[in-house]
Amino acid sequence: MSIAAAQKRGFGAFLWDYLTTVDHKKIAHLYLVGGGFFFILGGLEALFIRIQLIAPENDFISAGLYNEMFTMHGTTMIFLAAMPLLLGLMNAVMPLQIGARDVAFPFLNSLGFWLFMFGGILLNCSWFLGGAPDAGWTAYTPLSAVSPTHGVDFYVLGLQISGAGTLMGGINFLATIVTMRAPGMTYMRMPLFTWTTFVTSTLILFAFPALTVGLFLLMFDRMFGSAFFDVALGGNSIIWQHLFWIFAHPEVYILILPVFGVFSEVIPTFSKKRLFGYTSMVFATMLIAFLGFMVWAHHMFTVGLGPVANAIFAIATMAIAVPTGIKIFNWLATMWGGSITINSAMLWSLGFIPSFTIGGMTGIMLASAVADYQYHDSYFVVAHFHYVIVGGVVFGLFAGLHYWWPKMFGRILNEKLGKIGFWLFFIGFHLTFFIQHFLGLMGMPRRYWVFLEDQGLDTGNLVSTIGTFLMAISATIFLINIIYTSVKGEKASADPFDGRSLEWAISSPPPYYNFKQLPLVRGLDPLWVEKMDGKDNLAPAEPLGDIHMPNSSILPFIISFGFFIAGFGFIYQTDHQAWNFAIFIGMGIALGSMLMRSLKDDHGYHISKAELEREAD
Amino acid sequence: MKGWMGKFKFVFLLSFLTIILAGCGKENLTALVPKGYGAESSMNLIILSTVIMTFVFIVVLSIYSIALIRFRKKKGQEGYIPKQVEGSKKLETIWTVIPIILVLILAVPTVAATFDLADESGKSEHINIDVTGNQYWWHFSYANEEIQTSQDLYIPTGKKVYLNMKSSDVIHSLWVPSISGKMDVNPENENTMYIEANEEGVYWGKCAELCGPSHSLMDFKVIAVSPEEYEQWVSDMQAVDPKEEPQDAVAQDGKAAMEANNCLSCHAIGSSPNAVGPNLTNFGDRTKIAGYLETNKENLVDWLLNPESIKPGNLMTGKYPKLSEEEADSIAEYLLQLKPSEITPESAGN
Numbered sequence: 019m020s021i022a023a024a025q026k027r028g029f030g031a032f033l034w035d036y037l038t039t040v041d042h043k044k045i046a047h048l049y050l051v052g053g054g055f056f057f058i059l060g061g062l063e064a065l066f067i068r069i070q071l072i073a074p075e076n077d078f079i080s081a082g083l084y085n086e087m088f089t090m091h092g093t094t095m096i097f098l099a100a101m102p103l104l105l106g107l108m109n110a111v112m113p114l115q116i117g118a119r120d121v122a123f124p125f126l127n128s129l130g131f132w133l134f135m136f137g138g139i140l141l142n143c144s145w146f147l148g149g150a151p152d153a154g155w156t157a158y159t160p161l162s163a164v165s166p167t168h169g170v171d172f173y174v175l176g177l178q179i180s181g182a183g184t185l186m187g188g189i190n191f192l193a194t195i196v197t198m199r200a201p202g203m204t205y206m207r208m209p210l211f212t213w214t215t216f217v218t219s220t221l222i223l224f225a226f227p228a229l230t231v232g233l234f235l236l237m238f239d240r241m242f243g244s245a246f247f248d249v250a251l252g253g254n255s256i257i258w259q260h261l262f263w264i265f266a267h268p269e270v271y272i273l274i275l276p277v278f279g280v281f282s283e284v285i286p287t288f289s290k291k292r293l294f295g296y297t298s299m300v301f302a303t304m305l306i307a308f309l310g311f312m313v314w315a316h317h318m319f320t321v322g323l324g325p326v327a328n329a330i331f332a333i334a335t336m337a338i339a340v341p342t343g344i345k346i347f348n349w350l351a352t353m354w355g356g357s358i359t360i361n362s363a364m365l366w367s368l369g370f371i372p373s374f375t376i377g378g379m380t381g382i383m384l385a386s387a388v389a390d391y392q393y394h395d396s397y398f399v400v401a402h403f404h405y406v407i408v409g410g411v412v413f414g415l416f417a418g419l420h421y422w423w424p425k426m427f428g429r430i431l432n433e434k435l436g437k438i439g440f441w442l443f444f445i446g447f448h449l450t451f452f453i454q455h456f457l458g459l460m461g462m463p464r465r466y467w468v469f470l471e472d473q474g475l476d477t478g479n480l481v482s483t484i485g486t487f488l489m490a491i492s493a494t495i496f497l498i499n500i501i502y503t504s505v506k507g508e509k510a511s512a513d514p515f516d517g518r519s520l521e522w523a524i525s526s527p528p529p530y531y532n533f534k535q536l537p538l539v540r541g542l543d544p545l546w547v548e549k550m551d552g553k554d555n556l557a558p559a560e561p562l563g564d565i566h567m568p569n570s571s572i573l574p575f576i577i578s579f580g581f582f583i584a585g586f587g588f589i590y591q592t593d594h595q596a597w598n599f600a601i602f603i604g605m606g607i608a609l610g611s612m613l614m615r616s617l618k619d620d621h622g623y624h625i626s627k628a629e630l631e632r633e634a635d
Numbered sequence: 636m637k638g639w640m641g642k643f644k645f646v647f648l649l650s651f652l653t654i655i656l657a658g659c660g661k662e663n664l665t666a667l668v669p670k671g672y673g674a675e676s677s678m679n680l681i682i683l684s685t686v687i688m689t690f691v692f693i694v695v696l697s698i699y700s701i702a703l704i705r706f707r708k709k710k711g712q713e714g715y716i717p718k719q720v721e722g723s724k725k726l727e728t729i730w731t732v733i734p735i736i737l738v739l740i741l742a743v744p745t746v747a748a749t750f751d752l753a754d755e756s757g758k759s760e761h762i763n764i765d766v767t768g769n770q771y772w773w774h775f776s777y778a779n780e781e782i783q784t785s786q787d788l789y790i791p792t793g794k795k796v797y798l799n800m801k802s803s804d805v806i807h808s809l810w811v812p813s814i815s816g817k818m819d820v821n822p823e824n825e826n827t828m829y830i831e832a833n834e835e836g837v838y839w840g841k842c843a844e845l846c847g848p849s850h851s852l853m854d855f856k857v858i859a860v861s862p863e864e865y866e867q868w869v870s871d872m873q874a875v876d877p878k879e880e881p882q883d884a885v886a887q888d889g890k891a892a893m894e895a896n897n898c899l900s901c902h903a904i905g906s907s908p909n910a911v912g913p914n915l916t917n918f919g920d921r922t923k924i925a926g927y928l929e930t931n932k933e934n935l936v937d938w939l940l941n942p943e944s945i946k947p948g949n950l951m952t953g954k955y956p957k958l959s960e961e962e963a964d965s966i967a968e969y970l971l972q973l974k975p976s977e978i979t980p981e982s983a984g985n
Contacts, residue, residue: 081848081947154845160822161805161846249822255806256821289706290715295722320808320819320843322826325753329746336738336745340731346695347730348722353702356717360707368703375695379688386741388748389680391673391816392666395808395843459667459681460660461812463843466851470927473839474661 038570040124041530042109045131046426049106050419052135056098059142061493063091068450068486071479074471084467085152086169090142092155093173096269097180098138100411104276105130105187107418108215110426112191114521115212117200117539119532122193124568125615130186132578137180140585144172154465156266159247159258163239168589174237175585179578181226181233188222191215200520201559202539206300209519209543210293213300214279217307218272224311225268232261241592256321263314271310273407275303277414278345281367284421285349287515288364289356292543295348302341302348309338319390328387335385342378346371362436363515366417369444370409377405380455395465398458404451416440416496423503424510428527432507435499439492446488453478518543523555531565534558534630562631564624571620573611580608663813664839671814671838672795672831676748683744687737752816755827758797764788766800767910768807768820770846770950771853772926774910781906782872785913787921787980788840788857790832791865797829808844811857817843832859835983837922848948854926856980864978871976875916877905881972889969892962896955904973912951919974925949935967936960 027035036044066087070078079087113121121127144150151173153162162170195216199208208216236258238244245251247258286293293299315323315331349371360368380402384390393399416439424430457478462469469475513522523545524533535558541547548556584604590597659667669678708715766788767774774785790796800809800820810817811830818828832838842853860868881887893899901912921930925945928934938945940963943952958966 081851085845085848085850152848158806158845164805254823256823289717290708291717292719292721294720295727298722298727320817322819322821322824325750328753329749332745332749333742336742339738340734343691343734344727344731347698348727350695350698350702351720351723351726353706354698355720356702356706357708357712357715358703358706371699372692372696375692379692382738382741383681383684383688386680386684386745388745388752388816389677389684391752391818392677392681392812394817395810456660456667459665459812461664461666461839461841463810463841463851465845467848468851470854472661473664 035570037575038572040128040568040570042113042121042124042127043426043528043530045127046106046110048131049102049109052131052138053099053102053106056094056138057103058493060091060094060099061490063087063094065486065490067091068483070467071469072483073480074473074476075468081467082149082152085465086150088465089151089154093141093151093177095407096155096273097177098134098141100273100407100415101184102134103415104273105184107280107415107422108191108276111422111521112212112215113194113198114425114524114528114532115209115519116195116198116203117520117533117537118194118198119565120568121190122197123190125571125574126186126190128571129574129577130183130190132574133183133186133581134180136578136582137176137178137183140179140582141172141176144169156262157236159236159255160249162236163247170236171240171589174233174240175588178230178233178237179581179585181229184222185226188219188226191219192223200536200539203544206297207539207542207544210282210296210299211276211279214275214303217303218275221268221272221275221307221310225265225272228261229265232258232265235261237588241588259318259321260314263317264311267314267317268307268310270406271307273411275307277411277418278303280414280418280421281349281370283519284363284367284417285352287517288359288361289353290516291352291356292518292546293348294351295344296542298344299348302344305341306338309334309341313338316385316390319387320394332385332387336382339378339382346375361420362431362433362440363417363420365437365440366413366420369440370413370417373405373409373413373447377402377409380405393458395463396458397454397462397464400464401451401454401458404454408447408451421515422521424514424526425521426527427504428510429503429507430510430514431503432499435495435502439495439499442488442495443492446485446492449485449488450482451485453481457482513545518546520544520556529633531567531625535560535562562627564627565630566622566624568622569620573615577608577611580604580606580611583607663836666812669813670833670836671811672833673752673815674813676752677816680745680748684741687741691737758827761795761797761829762790763797763799766798766809766820768800768802768809768842770804770948771842771849771946772913773809773840773853773855774914776908776910777869780869780873782869783903783906783908783910783914784872784916785910786855786923786926787917788855789865789868789978790830790857790859791862792832792835792859794862795829795831797827800826800828805846806844807842807846807853809840810843811838811840813838814857819844830857832857835859835861837980837983849946852925852927852946854923856922858980858983860978860982864982868976868978871978872916873906875905875975877907881969885965886969886972889965889967892966893969896958896962898955901954915970915973917973917975918970919972920976920979922980932967932971935970936963939963939966
């Protein structure tokens with residue numbers, strides 16, 4: 019069916035289409051909507067946090083609720099907003115960039131999304147069921163192990179389910195990039211965004227198992243009477259910190275590397291120059307990823323690991339400055355000598371460079387172990403990671419969304435609203451977080467429900483809260499922009515920005531089979547290569563023929579729903595045995611659906627050559 | 636290294652002084668005005684790293700600004716296609732090597748300071764204090780002097796004081812920004828950190844690791860007095876007789892009410908190691924009630940009548956029968972009279 023046909027059908031059919039889709043482009047839409055929803059939730063939680071801290075000894079929200087608020091803010095933003103939004107961009111763009119018709123495992127792709135979505139919903143159900151998790155997004159034991167409400171149980175089960183989805187996404191992207199590149203698309207001709215997707219997926223593959231193990235141990239401690247983290251019974255609570263950070267430090271790179279990829283696409287396009295130092299950019303990405311696994315204990319300088327461990331991890335951490343610096347300078351050199359167009363996507367990229375540089379620099383400052391004894395767990399750290407995650411990841415997401423919106427939805431986001439949104443956000447962001455460096459050093463620890471009067475912290479906190487509102491307004495403007503664009507936005511051509519990579523070689527939005535004929539890639543920046551040769555598109559690498567497509571399936575939704583039900587069973591069986599039924603029913607649904615998927619062969623279908631020829635008109 | 640630092644130290648001391656004057660937080664709380672050995676070590680590295688990073692930032696920002704101004708697309712350049720530069724070995728080597736050098740400049744003093752602050756040689760000859768972190772208060776036990784106290788930690792100026800820290804419940808982190816960086820207080824092992832205050836003062840201490848709803852109210856004080864005053868305080872504290880009856884009738888009622896309500900099954904007065912709840916020996920001299928409220932009778936009565944409203948999630952709530960106003964009043968009177976020593980926070984000149 020064509021896109022036009024899809025629009026004529028009713029809402030029910032539309033919904034069914036999205037529930038069952040295995041098309042990477044539609045799954046991208048799902049990720050963007052799901053991630054966007056949680057981004058708004060996390061943003062509201064941030065607003066509540068900042069309102070509470072607008073004045074000393076404020077009582078806008080209670081102490082316990084405040085802990086739930088910042089725990090959910092962190093957890094939501096990392097796991098349920100930033101990652102899915104990035105997975106959305108990867109899904110939308112990466113297969114197009116390598117000239118593929120879909121990802122390697124379309125069914126798994128859909129399953130990955132629905133697991134994330136149901137995991138996220140399960141986690142957020144805690145708000146209405148006796149209290150959200152309250153031990154921080156890091157959930158340090160023993161605090162998380164002894165937290166009295168079911169909040170942490172929801173955290174454990176919710177993240178376990180959504181984490182499984184992410185892991186699937188990672189494996190899927192790896193398989194896709196390894197096996198499905200178009201003829202001529204060698205590794206060293208892949209666009210940087212594809213490269214960072216590839217490296218990020220590797221990180222997901224190796225980092226998430228550590229989280230899975232940690233969460234299982236915590237789950238057994240809380241629900242089945244084990245004592246992995248219970249010191250009184252011979253357990254050890256520090257081991258959680260190791261497991262968590264062995265996952266969570268690479269997680270930071272899982273977030274930042276894809277947006278490095280985004281900037282490496284946006285900056286060359288709008289500078290009209292090829293990426294400076296492509297090879298060193300690729301290897302810097304790999305080096306950052308590799309080093310990312312070697313530095314987890316810099317989150318634990320004050321734990322008491324001893325001077326040898328602290329010194330080693332300090333130096334290893336500082337080493338990351340080198341490949342990151344290479345990237346920054348390569349971007350600058352890409353702009354140098356170019357012909358720079360400044361639009362919304364480029365603005366977000368230009369805003370990123372100084373903002374992220376500050377975040378990276380405070381990262382090096384934090385790596386200095388003895389200085390970290392002061393920074394650690396203070397607002398300095400809060401400032402640092404928001405500079406990296408907001409100034410890096412969120413800026414990158416906005417850049418990527420503005421850049422690829424026409425490709426994804428066929429319309430160009432409004433420039434005026436985009437620019438106003440950027441400036442509000444940029445100013446609000448620096449207002450909010452720059453002063454927090456100083457608040458931290460002035461003696462304000464993080465995760466403080468109140469700060470006391472007469473401690474010299476009032477002005478800084480007030481400024482910080484004002485900044486937050488500017489960011490909230492900017493986010494609202496972006497939503498308005500989306501609505502405005504979908505109603506009145508300018509229709510996009512296949513290549514509205516004079517792009518360089520393959521995704522710009524097909525219509526906006528692309529047909530559901532992407533490439534009628536797989537393209538023949540002749541170099542880095544394949545579309546640009548053809549343009550320079552005076553051609554308007556790539557030569558096909560194959561004759562027009564039938565295209566093999568996967569069938570849609572509701573099973574991923576049902577499998578994930580099964581785990582969702584089982585999640586409630588696991589959480590509440592500690593209260594009453596009857597909840598074991600929920601485990602059996604939920605697991606029955608999930609495993610039964612998996613069995614069905616395994617036993618029933620689904621060969622997909624073919625789009626005939628004749629139909630493809632008709633669509634050409 | 637040292638000489639290089641020496642030259643620059645002056646310039647940056649000046650610029651930091653300006654920042655301090657512009658408002659660097661509250662004295663004796665802020666880490667930006669260090670008054671102890673640990674805080675100074677940290678501050679030196681903070682300054683060094685800030686200098687390096689500011690240099691890097693200026694370089695980045697200059698290239699960035701020039702690139703933006705010079706190479707922005709101008710009118711009439713619509714068809715212009717810039718030269719497609721692949722890269723430059725020379726440039727790329729430069730911005731690989733220079734960061735490595737900068738990182739080394741920071742790494743060497745970092746490693747040195749890390750080992751310096753972890754130095755435990757001759758530990759037993761110095762003052763050793765066992766610190767216990769509890770939800771949401773701190774206990775200090777002077778092992779050699781056989782003194783127990785809570786919330787207010789008395790130390791002599793200019794001397795190394797080793798804190799041997801352990802938690803009784805969840806992880807806490809002891810932080811006295813003006814004197815020293817922080818160290819986690821874990822339930823499974825004893826962490827040791829030494830602090831040294833340069834001058835007399837009452838320094839704010841904070842818990843820096845999330846430990847529950849009242850994490851933000853787990854404040855304490857380090858009271859640095861002169862070595863002579865410290866000796867005096869130690870002998871005063873050692874001389875306390877917990878059985879001593881107070882002088883006036885209200886306080887006597889208070890003492891009786893405490894016994895009747897079993898307060899002393901958790902709290903100790905004197906050198907008893909019982910530390911389920913804070914030790915009350917010198918309660919009348921405490922800088923704060925519940926860690927953050929001004930020490931006066933009104934606040935203390937409020938605290939005794941409804942601790943939950945003052946420190947959410949504290950472990951005293953519900954552990955004793957409901958007190959009448961009168962009982963609370965007399966207990967408050969008794970507690971505020973517990974002033975065994977002439978050495979008080981005022982002695983620290985604050």
